[in-house]
Amino acid sequence: MPRARLLGAVLLLSVVASPWRRELFVGDETKYGQVVREMRTTGAFFLPTLNGTPFTHKPPVHFWLIDLLTYLFGLYSTWAFVIPSLLGYAFLLWLMWRMDAPHPQPPSPPGGERVAEGRVRGIAAFICGTSLLIWGSAQTARMDVSFTAFITLAAWLLQRFFDRDDFRALLGAALALAVATLIKGPMAPVIALLLFALEWWRRRRVPRGNYLPALAALIVIPLLWLIPALSIGGDAYAHDVLMKQTVGRAVSTWTHNAPPWFYLLRSPAFLFPWFLLAVAAIATRWRERRFELNWILAVLIPYSLLASKLDVYMMALIPPVALLIAHSLEGRFTRMANVAMSIVFIAIGLAGPFLKIKPPEDALMRLVAVKILFAIFIIGGMAAGLLAARRSPIASTLAVGLTPIAALVFAATALINEANAMASTKPLVEAVVRQRVPAEQIWLYTSPYLFTRDMPRELERVQYERKGDPTVIVTARKYAANIDLRGYRKVDEVRMIGKWFDVYRR
Numbered sequence: 106m107p108r109a110r111l112l113g114a115v116l117l118l119s120v121v122a123s124p125w126r127r128e129l130f131v132g133d134e135t136k137y138g139q140v141v142r143e144m145r146t147t148g149a150f151f152l153p154t155l156n157g158t159p160f161t162h163k164p165p166v167h168f169w170l171i172d173l174l175t176y177l178f179g180l181y182s183t184w185a186f187v188i189p190s191l192l193g194y195a196f197l198l199w200l201m202w203r204m205d206a207p208h209p210q211p212p213s214p215p216g217g218e219r220v221a222e223g224r225v226r227g228i229a230a231f232i233c234g235t236s237l238l239i240w241g242s243a244q245t246a247r248m249d250v251s252f253t254a255f256i257t258l259a260a261w262l263l264q265r266f267f268d269r270d271d272f273r274a275l276l277g278a279a280l281a282l283a284v285a286t287l288i289k290g291p292m293a294p295v296i297a298l299l300l301f302a303l304e305w306w307r308r309r310r311v312p313r314g315n316y317l318p319a320l321a322a323l324i325v326i327p328l329l330w331l332i333p334a335l336s337i338g339g340d341a342y343a344h345d346v347l348m349k350q351t352v353g354r355a356v357s358t359w360t361h362n363a364p365p366w367f368y369l370l371r372s373p374a375f376l377f378p379w380f381l382l383a384v385a386a387i388a389t390r391w392r393e394r395r396f397e398l399n400w401i402l403a404v405l406i407p408y409s410l411l412a413s414k415l416d417v418y419m420m421a422l423i424p425p426v427a428l429l430i431a432h433s434l435e436g437r438f439t440r441m442a443n444v445a446m447s448i449v450f451i452a453i454g455l456a457g458p459f460l461k462i463k464p465p466e467d468a469l470m471r472l473v474a475v476k477i478l479f480a481i482f483i484i485g486g487m488a489a490g491l492l493a494a495r496r497s498p499i500a501s502t503l504a505v506g507l508t509p510i511a512a513l514v515f516a517a518t519a520l521i522n523e524a525n526a527m528a529s530t531k532p533l534v535e536a537v538v539r540q541r542v543p544a545e546q547i548w549l550y551t552s553p554y555l556f557t558r559d560m561p562r563e564l565e566r567v568q569y570e571r572k573g574d575p576t577v578i579v580t581a582r583k584y585a586a587n588i589d590l591r592g593y594r595k596v597d598e599v600r601m602i603g604k605w606f607d608v609y610r611r
Contacts (some may be wrong), residue, residue, distance in 0.1 A: 134556075190248070198233065201427060279323040284326075304399055454481070543563075583605075
């Protein structure tokens with residue numbers, strides 16, 4: 106127990122390494138920064154906006170929390186944006202630690218090491234917390250970790266409902282799902298209803314009782330926000346929410362026009378570094394741990410049927426995978442998987458310095474800190490391999506989980522300036538400031554929203570939709586041909602997230 110608590114404390118400390126100096130990165134983070142900025146400057150709290158138009162991509166709870174935190178930390182503080190994810194991460198680890206393990210374990214195989222039931226939950230929390238998809242997202246302004254935590258709470262309570270015919274647990278699950286819906290959207294009840302159906306089919310029974318309170322909570326709570334929001338937002342907002350963001354994502358190509366088996370092919374990436382142990386756990390424990398398997402299917406099936414596909418959508422299946430692995434750390438399969446991962450880590454460390462990277466990012470490879478980063482992978486891989494060879498599945502599993510975390514924590518401290526220069530809008534803000542023109546005369550076309558910790562407040566007034574005849578135009582080089590640049594000359598260029606952006610001036 107003390108060792109598990111120590112590991113939990115280490116994981117919680119590891120996710121606060123980057124926010125001290127990190128900027129919001131280009132993409133969803135800077136877009137969410139603009140949403141929150143408009144909440145503060147225009148008072149659009151109940152119905153957040155983007156460029157003055159109601160923001161339909163996500164429900165409001167995550168943005169409400171960030172907005173309130175900006176009063177404590179400041180509008181341009183990274184902490185205000187990442188604390189919701191950090192809290193979601195801590196809550197998720199606590200849930201994994203507290204979840205019941207009601208199924209008896211079979212006898213340990215000859216030569217295997219059975220994990221004591223009292224330690225399973227600590228190991229499950231460790232597996233979940235060191236999954237890089239969850240660990241990395243816990244340090245971002247995204248809402249995926251919080252969404253996953255409430256899905257996990259709902260799944261836990263659904264299991265208790267089926268095991269004990271406990272309708273209070275069912276009501277609790279509905280409340281958790283309602284919160285998850287207001288965090289990220291309607292996939293929460295879709296996942297839960299499919300899990301309910303799969304468990305009903307597996308058990309060949311469903312508890313008898315009053316389902317109305319749970320159904321009412323699941324439906325009414327999100328509607329308490331949605332109905333007024335539809336009224337305030339108008340017809341265009343209603344169409345976007347009900348058609349584009351729900352039906353549209355399901356039947357049209359929103360992100361990837363990918364086949365249904367997309368996530369199976371991508372599973373080594375989004376389950377890193379636990380893919381091999383996950384395969385071994387599913388192969389050896391699927392008969393005994395059917396609830397976790399149904400939970401995985403309840404996430405995998407609906408997301409695989411959607412046209413919109415992103416690896417981050419699979420975060421909600423990592424907790425049941427972690428539980429399966431925690432109940433399967435025994436015998437040669439664990440040792441083989443951990444030896445294989447140790448080889449992968451060593452290969453990453455050895456091959457890293459020889460990677461061919463295009464300029465100007467290739468300068469990173471000459472930094473001493475980058476060489477140390479790859480050395481950490483080599484050392485961690487060797488440690489994991491030696492522990493696995495000594496038939497210590499738990500210790501080798503801990504080494505596998507901690508190796509990439511140690512490498513990335515080092516990178517978050519030693520390479521954060523380089524990361525900010527490559528992935529944030531800081532270089533673009535500096536380029537715009539150098540032009541010394543009023544913010545109202547600057548138009549950003551197909552360019553990220555400006556958001557840095559030390560951004561001049563006057564840049565809040567730059568144009569993201571063209572009005573009049575701007576003095577300065579910033580455009581992604583890829584889309585420069587789409588606009589009329591006659592009378593303008595290129596005066597600067599910056600590179601962010603591997604893409605070039607040009608600054609033009611009349």
